[in-house]
Amino acid sequence: MDTQALKDSWHLVSRSGDQVPLYFYSVLFLMNPDVRDMFPVSMARQRDKLVAALGKVISNVDRIEEVVPVLQQLGRDHRKFAVTATHYPAVGQALLATLEHFLGDRWTPQLAHDWTQAYNLVAQVMVEAANDASKTSPPWWEAEIVSHDMRTLGIAVIRARLNYQYPFRPGQSASISYAMRPRIWRFYSFANAPRQDNTIDLHVRMVDGGVLSSALVMGARRGDMLRVGAAVGERLTLPPDVQGDLLMIAGGTGLAPLKALVEQIAYEGPTRRVDLVVGARNSRELYDYEALAKMAAEHPWLNVVPVVSHDPFYRGTRGYAVDVALQGWRGQHVYVCGSEEMAQATVGRLLDAGVPTEQIHFDEFTSDKGRES
Template sequence: MTANAVVSPLPNQDGRQQSEEPLATMVRLVRDSWTVAEPHADLVAKHFYATLFGIAPATREMFPVNMEVQRSRLLRALVHIVQMVDRPDDLLPFLRQLGRDHRKFGVIPSHFEAVGMALLAAIKQYAKPAWTDEVERAWAEAYTIMARAMLEASTADDGPAWWNGTVVERHRLTRDLAVVRVRPDQPVPYQPGQYLSIEVPQRPRMWRYLTPATAPREDGLLEFHIRAVQTGWVSRAIVTHGEVGDVWRIGPPMGRLAVNRESGRDVLMIAGGTGIAPMRAIVEHLAQWGENPKVQLFFGGRVRADLYDLEILQNTATTNPWLKVVPVLESDSTLPAVEKGTLADVVTRYGAWQDHDVLVSGSPAMVRSTVSRMLVAGTALDRITYDPFTVD
């Protein structure tokens, strides 16, 4: 299988849309078979990597020695792509960003073929008895679309595969939370709300996604908010062992969180814990204009310490009347004007937000529960934006 083996069901160059029926069939077959395989997701991932390293041994050097976290990252990416396979306007930008991001690994075209073979072999193993020749063709076609978009973006990008950045400040706010400021050797061309892949010297080859908490600055300085999660090899290393002077490698920007000031719609932002970082960057960017859409920002956590950035946001709101900040706590209501409950509880208590663009950021569990509750409450899926890679 190669990246050009199957014709994409996306629009032709002259703008004419090909038949939607083959695309609908492909989507149904891919999703139905993944539903069968998904309960065995950990085994699917182990099978995938074992097969990949068997047919393309050189790819093993691209990955860390400990593969436990890397396997979960594959599954998050796979599930995200499966869910979006019939939404090319959303999926293709994500795949192109992913293709550019993979340049840092030294990926070459033959690697895409090996990955496709390993992926189909792994899903086939655990999608039985749903796996048929027709299902295999559907997965091959879906993967070809993915691989072609990634490969085209990778080969077309003439910018750096990564930037080096030096840690110039490090503030440990709590035992498990740190603010780290990094100065890249040249400005990183990210947009407010986007995230970056990071490799730190304490954990070589363990790239993780972190979101700058500030809008791009003339001096290029990046600020990151990092919480050491229990299973987070990289986050714990940064918070516990990181030092001023550490040199990080920073991959190309990714992500879709953004505010369209010309849409005519107001904005709902929902952030849990360090998921506030992209929202703060966007708010800081918007603050340069006198007029903006109305922005209502729900900032939530379990206890008061989780709302570590609340004072800065509230100060911003006092000088920007288009911004309203609502603190939300699950188990601590000592703050004035605080809403009590989970973010999903509180946000849906206000209604369906039909006329708003909705941005969601936080842990995968928080994003899943909030988006699910909003859909049930009547929020349209195409109004909700969130990124799949947000935690260690």
């Protein structure tokens, strides 16, 4: 298989921008009208995720060994869209038709052969992982909202009870969909460690143009139902080899997974000093401060430092969370979570200040690409 030819051809095709998913979905839905219902009602082109992923993943098939765990995760997670093995040939066919259309004369039998092989390889990994997962876990869990607490304009803390046992680790997230906005899935982190009563807490901020986040913040009520995909993500979990004190830096609702880690330490130990620096633009956005202050009062090892960046009248510490955090860095591992912009800027500052890369654990919310913070 000529993997360079796959990359080059995808590069050429992607130059046609939004026309590519438009063509792909037209072919897919025309040839397989039954799959239309799996996709969101509005298929705004800029929101396309599938076609971009297909091109990227398949044209990098020479690195498949590296991405197998991600593909397995993707395959397992695709069960939430009601995707089964029988749908893969349809997507493969639409992909090939799209490539042929945009490549014109450059579409050769050899290239068609290589794309087919590469697609089948990726599809096989996803299908096998989905089949394995079906033996032990459902495609999604149902969760009933038991409380909806609007903390400030545009931020709600939602507690939901899952219908049966849901395995996850503090620091992980899951894709969530809401009955009032069917088929739209977005990732949210859990703001708690696993509980016996099977409830989870979500910190939801309404993002611009975010159909799901707006509905969850403004429209969701007690008794409404959510769907929750399997828990994913390792970047913000606390592995056994991360020993000693911790420094945590939260931006906005990026607090959620860090709060979950604090709960984990409180429940499981070993106790260690945790400095949690919570950054917000103004004091209203310190939406969970009361709960954090209560936790700090209960646990002497926890130090919570609220920091506000854009409010000249704020009486507490003003500035950027990372600057305040760095004043207290004494070699600890650092956990960072916030918007994409905040996470990138914070990690950059930490590296500049000499914090070793392997001691920085971070994740980011990219609100326009499938993750609403």
